Amino acid sequence: MKQESSKIKIDTLIISDSHLGDSTTRCRKLLGVIRKYEFRRLILNGDIVNGLHFQRFNSEHWDILSEFRKLSKQSEVIWVHGNHDAAANILSRLLGVKVVNKYIWEENGKKFLAIHGHQFDRFLHNNMIISYVAFVTYRFLKRVDKTEFLVNLIRNRSKTWRRNSLDVARGALRLAQMLNCDYVFCGHTHQFYQSKKRGTEYFNSGCWVESPCGYITITANKVVVNQLD
Numbered sequence: 001m002k003q004e005s006s007k008i009k010i011d012t013l014i015i016s017d018s019h020l021g022d023s024t025t026r027c028r029k030l031l032g033v034i035r036k037y038e039f040r041r042l043i044l045n046g047d048i049v050n051g052l053h054f055q056r057f058n059s060e061h062w063d064i065l066s067e068f069r070k071l072s073k074q075s076e077v078i079w080v081h082g083n084h085d086a087a088a089n090i091l092s093r094l095l096g097v098k099v100v101n102k103y104i105w106e107e108n109g110k111k112f113l114a115i116h117g118h119q120f121d122r123f124l125h126n127n128m129i130i131s132y133v134a135f136v137t138y139r140f141l142k143r144v145d146k147t148e149f150l151v152n153l154i155r156n157r158s159k160t161w162r163r164n165s166l167d168v169a170r171g172a173l174r175l176a177q178m179l180n181c182d183y184v185f186c187g188h189t190h191q192f193y194q195s196k197k198r199g200t201e202y203f204n205s206g207c208w209v210e211s212p213c214g215y216i217t218i219t220a221n222k223v224v225v226n227q228l229d
Ligand SMILES: [Mn+2]
Pocket: 046, 047, 082, 083, 084, 116, 118, 187, 188, 189
């Protein structure tokens, strides 16, 4: 219990797109963040694991999963389904976490919504095969190009990527307004992004497989986007 007191107290921690099983996940940084805070609620906002490829998990990937298991005994841990979370239903029982398609909670008079965001990605839905090829190519590039020069170039130049980021924000804001939510949180695009529409605020929590990586903290309705190198 000595350790607990040194932790920063927050209401909610949101992370997304850790893609555990991918060799590029920033595991140590992610573990550092999970251990730095004391929270009542941890939202794993999708694409936490990379499909069903458990053989690709290294010891750090497993460490993170066992941390989730530990946390689920003392706080609320919610796993929101992402498009790469094929393993969520299997793992959730092991970890003792709840798996949902979207999650709504209320606190301090405000209503919050967490949803991964692939539901609003029109390109992904209309071009399943192209999307898959693009994803595999992108992952390959990330593996061979250690400097991430090419990956960043593609990501920054690609109109599709930018449009997806806007699509997701727009779709998420629309749903949040339908559900009378004040805040909506997504992942999926791997890009930090914030926007606001008629009083509803949208936040994208980025990812853990590229720089910058990061996460979102909420304390007394104050939302902070934290970016790490
Ligand atoms: Mn996704």
